[in-house]
Amino acid sequence: MSGTAGGGIVFDAVTKSYARGAVTTTALRDVSLQVAPGTIFGVIGYSGAGKSTLIRTVNGLEKPTSGRVLVDDIDISSLRGRALRAAQKNTGMIFQQFNLLETLSARDNVALPLRLDGVSPADARRRADEVLDFVGLTDKAASHPGDLSGGQKQRVGIARALARNPKILLSDESTSALDPATTAQILDLLRRINREYGTTILVVTHEMDVIKDLAHEVAVMAGGEVVEHGTVLDTFVRPRADATRDFVDTIVPRGLPRRVVDQLGGEGLWRMLLLDAEVEQPLITGLIRDVGVDVNMLHADMTQIQEHTVGQLIIKVTGSPEKMREAHQYLSERVVELEEVTA
Structure with a gap:
């Protein structure tokens, strides 16, 4: 042909x-x-x-x-x-x-x-x-x-x-x-x-x-x-x-059920979007070890878009106000997007 x-x-x-x-x-x-x-x-x-x-x-x-x-x-x-x-x-x-x-x-x-x-x-x-x-x-x-x-x-x-x-x-x-x-x-x-x-x-x-x-x-x-x-x-x-x-x-759901958000509270409820090499980082381990906050993993998924890997994590982070600010800065420097989660 x-x-x-x-x-x-x-x-x-x-x-x-x-x-x-x-x-x-x-x-x-x-x-x-x-x-x-x-x-x-x-x-x-x-x-x-x-x-x-x-x-x-x-x-x-x-x-x-x-x-x-x-x-x-x-x-x-x-x-x-x-x-x-x-x-x-x-x-x-x-x-x-x-x-x-x-x-x-x-x-x-x-x-x-x-x-x-x-x-x-x-x-x-x-x-x-x-x-x-x-x-x-x-x-x-x-x-x-x-x-x-x-x-x-x-x-x-x-x-x-x-x-x-x-x-x-x-x-x-x-x-x-x-x-x-x-x-x-x-x-x-x-x-x-x-x-x-x-x-x-x-x-x-x-x-x-x-x-x-x-x-x-x-x-x-x-x-x-x-x-x-x-x-x-x-x-x-x-x-x-x-x-x-x-x-x-429909491919990468951005939120959580309202019941979960209401129960956990919005503060420290964060969604991270990771691209390519960012997916391979030990983010949660580093967050706990290096920053000293408690982390509850709520949702994780990964998908392939063309030749790129896109990952998503939704976590609940708790700690003192100072530790929370430090945790937010730590994650912001290591992922493509970090945002508060709403229902």
Whole structure:
């Protein structure tokens, strides 16, 4: 399978509104983002945040009410007719519900976009077999969707999206209908596509696990706006917007049950966030030995974010006011973040 380096995407002050009678609904509000060529960029938000509308502006399925969408420096939002159809060939789409034709084999589903482009049946089938081999479904080429598992159907969908050898892949909630093990396999496949062929991948999802395991950068959307944008690591370590904290809490919970906080009291109830080598420090031993305070370990966990290890500790520290200040200073110098815990 040959590959083409991915294209860049620029959302320039994109607003999208829908008028239904006297009611106007705004799905996107002045969205400005840049997706660098060859990267995996995630957009996360709850239902109604505008993320699916945003991704559909990249291939011209939605036209902005105002603003521009540039794909490889071409204003896709200004194209119509034949020019738009030509530009759309550089973009492949992966759907949540697979969108396969039940009456066609896996091979013919994959070949369909090429046949619509006027490619000969033999060449279309040859290309379909090539991408089916790439996604690991050579032995399922003659099978129909009804005979395939959910993960296999999504692999067919990915193969179909790759058939035209696009510069950009758009993934619209493509793993939300899959179980965790199958999701991990699909994410591995998307990483392989990005790594081996430099394809730019734009992923929209409501699952923070997908962002954590796949994306290089992430934009958080709420109410049609981008409320936060940055690298995935920075977003996890230093979330600023309320919506971002909510999503990060699904992976790294930041608090304790109210009953525990009420019983222990808030003073000296601290949460530490540790990054990479900080995780390996004997913090609790040092705190007790070097500072001389009592420590009650309440919660600890660890997760992998891209190539980084992020750890979390929640502890209750007791001691004299002077020792408490010394303990706070001791920890502040050794962890990426130290904060009071609330319920």
